[in-house]
Amino acid sequence: MELLYSDASPFARAVRIVIRQLQLNNVKETVSHPFNNEPILLHANPLGKVPCLIIDDQQALMDSEVICDYLDQHWGKGQLYQSIKHTWPLHRYFTLTKGVLELAVAFQQEKLRKEQHCQSGFWLERMQQGVQRSLNELAQTLKLLPDTQTIAHVFLGCCCDYLSFRHAELQWQQSFPALAKWFDSQCCGEEWLATKPGVH
Template sequence: MKLFYTNASPYARSVRIVLREYGLEERVGETISHPFDDAPEFLASNPLGKVPCLTLDDGQAIVDSEVICAYLDRVMGSGRLGGILESDWALRTYYGVCSGLIDTLVLLRQEKVREQQELRSDFWWQRYQNAISRTLDYLNRHSQRLGDTLSLAHINLACALDYLNFRHPEINWRNAHGALVRLADDLEQRTSFQATRLQE
């Protein structure tokens, strides 16, 4: 099996953390593939041209980070990371909000690139900033939903906050979100998290 990824993708990081939590690194080879390179093997597996993408031994491809994480958890793992979400709608909602935060942070990153080209939309820039601020407040306020047992929701949250630090260091989220700071700092001590931190 092969995982296409980039070191700067928060979506790919979540998958790489799950791989390490289950000790699957030897079974799944990791291949860096920048989407803009349009590598034929990568595009043949994922026509969207997005990472991460997991190809199975039979040639089947699984795309989208949440789908890949669920596959690794249920089929190749014990189900312990995602099972708790199945019957806890509050936790599943928290997980979804973390995913939405990642999406918004990526959109804000794209506006930064557009700004360098003098194409930035002030309207969308402000909407993304406002959404990020509200979402961080929400996640901090409802952080007790996560509980103490590691789940896909914990992983999603950590990947969102790491990407926030990585691409948007000007956003000072730590001062007003103590619960998130404690969660992120604790999670980043795990071996699986230390081995997958975002980088260029």
């Protein structure tokens, strides 16, 4: 299998962390920046987005949640998704975390539009407020995360680190110290260091 990814993508990072946590050695990781529109990516995923997992000549999966679920079902005995699929508050927590990631990526894209002189103050503020409100809830309901590792843990860690990477000015650690403490204690393993954006 081949995973097309970009270093900065937090969605791709979640997949790369799952690959390491499941100790898979049958996935080749290939950088394909989505804005380069490489034929291999566009052929595998017409959306032109990473991550994309090419399974074989006939099949490719897009979307980080779906790819992680596929890997977990085939090589992880379903342990990363089991509690999410059976516990609605945890499922909600996971969905909110993914939503923050989507907002944070869109927020970054809006920041980049400054160079094209078409940045929208309305959208910048709306996305920032959405991130702040949602992080507040994620921080206050951290206890919903079970002790055993789930896909929600992986996405929350990717979310926290992406905010530090792209939106350092938000200083989320100062506003949400419990979340910062959780991140420091949970997301320090080899799989996190090896996939940290902007380092390799």
